[in-house]
Amino acid sequence: MAVHAAMPGLAARPLALLAGAGCVLALRHYPLGHGWPGLLFAALLPAYFLLLCWRPASWLFCVPALLPVLDLAPWTGWFFLEEIDVLLLLTVACGYWRLGGTAQAAAARLSPAARACLLLCSLAWLAALLRGVLPLAPLDLNAWDNYLSPYNSLRLGKAWAWSMLLLPLLLRDADPSALRRYALPGMLAGLAMVSLFALWERAVFPGLSNLSSDYRITAPFSAMHTGGAALDGYLALSLPFAALWLARAGSRWQAALAMLLLALALHAAFTTFSRGLYAALAAAMLLGFWQTLRTAPGAARQPLGQPSMRKLLLRLLLAGLGTILLVYMFSLAGYRGLLAAVVLLAASFVLAARPLPWRLAPASLLCALCLQGLLAAWWPEGAGQQTAGWLKGPYFLFLLAAVLLAGAMWPGGKAGNGTARLGLAMMAWTMLACNLAWIGWHWAGPRALLPAGLVVLLAMLMLCNGRLRPPLWRLDRASLSIAGAAGILLLLAIPVSASYYATERFATTAFDMQGRLRHWRQALAMQPSDWGDRLFGMGSGSFPATYYWHNPQREVPASIAYADEGGNRYVRLASPGYSAGYGELLRLLQRLTVQPATRYTLALDVRRTGPMPVLLVRLCQRQLLYAQGCVNVPLRLHPAQLGNPVAAWQHYEVPFDSAWLGTGAWLLRPPVQLELAASGTATSSVLEVDNLSLRAPGGEELIANGGFTQANNYWFFSSDHHHLPWHIKSMALHLLVETGWCGALSMLALLAVAGTRLLRQAARGDSGALACAAALLGFLVVGLFDSLLDVPRIALLCYLMLLCALLQPVPSPSIESTPP
Secondary structure, three states, X not given: OOOEOOOOHHHHHHXXXXXXXXXXXXXHHOOOOOOHHHXXXXXXXXXXXXXXXXXXXXXXXXXXXXXXXXXXXXXXXXXXXXXXXXXXXXXHHHHHHXXXXXXXXXXXXXXXXXXXXXXXXXXXXXHHHHHHHOOXXXXXOOOOOOOOOOOHHHHXXXXXXXXXXXXXXXXXXXXXXXXXXXXXXXXXXXXXXXHHHHHHHHHHOOOOOOOOOOOOOXXXXXXXXXXXXXXXXXXXXXXXXXXXXXXHOXXXXXXXXXXXXXXXXXXXXXXXXXXXXXXXXXXXXXXXXXXXXXXXXXXXXXXXXXXXXXXXXXXXXXXXXXXXXXXXXXXXXXXXXXXXXXXXXXXXHHHOOOOOOXXXXXXXXXXXXXXXXXXXXXXXXXXXXXXXXXXXXXXXXXXXXXXXXXXXXXXXXXXXXXXXXXXXXXXXXXXXXXXXXXXXXXXXXXXXXXXXXXXXXHHHHHHHHHHOOOOOOOOOHHHHHHHHHHHHHHHHHHHHHOOHHHHHHHHOHHHHHHHHHHHHHHHHHOOOOOHHHHHHOOOOOOHHHHHHHHOOOOOOOOEEEEEXXXXXXXXXXXXXXXXXXXXXXXXXXXXXXXXXXXXXXXXXEEEEOOOOOEEXXXXXXXXXXXXXXXXXXXXXXXXXXXXXXXXXXXXEEEEEEOOOOOOOOOOOOOXXXXXXXXXXXXXXXXXXXXXXXEEOOOOOEOOOOOOOOOOOOOOEEEOOOOOOOOOOOXXXXXXXXXXXXXXXXXXXXXXXXXXXHHHHHHHOOOHHHHHHHHHHHHHHHHHOOOXXXXXXXXXXXXXXXXXXXXXXXXXXXXXXXXXX
């Protein structure tokens, strides 16, 4: 009997029409103006629609690729209904329309246990959603733009709703070959874009080599405007698939691209300075290592023999010695010494797997020393700054030796491993070793000679690999991939871990953990004690409002709201009700395009009832958090009129100079944002702002929606450092508090079923299942210290990964129709 997709046409077509109508309605109100991102989104949707019509399964690529990067909230101000929601509405509309047509054979199925877990999770989700949103609040100006709104329950609940709506499409399209052909490249494309975004952010703001700054990247995740670990969770979910691509690379070019992606992704991961993400990466690597040990080639599990164990221990000893020496080298010779040492060890790794002509070793050594001494003596070393960078003697000669070695080792037909070329390679290796010591001397003086000599000694020991029977490693694609990944990991991990900010983060781990435990106890104390809240939770998305009204410290976090008065709309800024320092304010933001050294005029209307709060207005270079290079607008508010029960609006016009804002090359120009914040005393106070205008000398208006007639359109906000009012900071506690024991236990059951299936597949040699298991494990480790499920796009990616883990192949009709 044929197996069909699990949705009848009678229900699929109306749902498709409903999703299409929702997509059109969202686009009707979507703020497409004010900047290129909205126009790009407007061009993306029709292209995606045509792609779905041509290749219906292409959503398996597009959704994971665009999920992390299609985030325009800093430009549009929309964060309840996001661009990815519009894309998913279009996906559901096209997919369900096809489901309602001719019956199609399903590509996958779910086991009864998986169906039961999904049903329990859906019921718990529905209960938490209703408890959060009911009773329905008025649909006023603050219903869809404020975390304190009851409709925040819908914002968080949409992730599970999307995963359930996409489940029929997964059952139709997601057979193993389609996941390899579409979903894996989609994950890799998304990871590549996020990694490039992180690289750009590091280059533009603190600088690529500046590891002492406390700047922490957010990449394209606007949900981090109030803190959180969206980037950490995404990298934990996606990095194992870069390793999977490297392991499965079928050609030299694929391996090179996979290595490049792994380097970019690891750079993004290490420069988050997130201790939770570091622990997640370590856990994922340990899982992969353990699974590799217990799985023999051909998916047959065999016990390790004595020679295999000895070989493994020797490899681990060699890797450990190399790591220790590289750390020692970096501590004295810096980046240059570390890079030179890694290049020498990599050259030794490759050269040691070749049949070296040891009889030519004395001649190669003598020729290399003579050539090195001759070039070093003749090299023009200028005084002062005449010779700089790579043109200095040790660096240039090291590069020359590396190029010579690469040329000698490059495959070249039958002569590729000839005796003459291997002798030339040994000569180039000797020059590399000499120049490593010279680089250490040049950078740190005589004290760097000891680590350089130890690295050279280790490299010499590695060259003896070919004389062992059997050798510790062979020059195959797997060995090169592992060695290359290890080299990239060490090149990034050693400098980052030794940086000032990283050491400070690790030094304060115990103190930070105490603060986190205190916050968790307070979150549990704020939960009502009745059985309904314990079983079904306080409601999805309810924690920010609960903290605002019921936190034990009686703090009043800063807030932003929009108000109507006699047909006039304005924004109301409330200062925090505690001693506010830098980063504890809530800043209203809008991205602007300004020219450097230009005279601008800021005009606005302000109303307040007392001497506090003070309105802070400035233009800053800012991506999302952590402003820099700010230009303060010299605005001083007039005192309120005494004796007047109703405060009057006061108009201000302030000229100022943009100074350095807007400078820089096009790609490396830091974005500029206008910031408004209310700063007061220990008591919360309010001021109101209206009719904001920023005009250039020619009269051009730069601010969109300055009169707030469209509420939050084009306006976003951020809290740079004070994040506890918005996050429970634990995924388990987030589930327990907001969805109750029913939600937490049902999700635990779902994770257990998916994890068990993945580990069974991995034990049979399925590398894709191992990568998925490592991704989910890393996500859970990050979730120990952050509530990742309060970011809908990250929660959706996790849910989709769980659904893919639960999918089983459909039995063939011949098996089904076999007579008893």
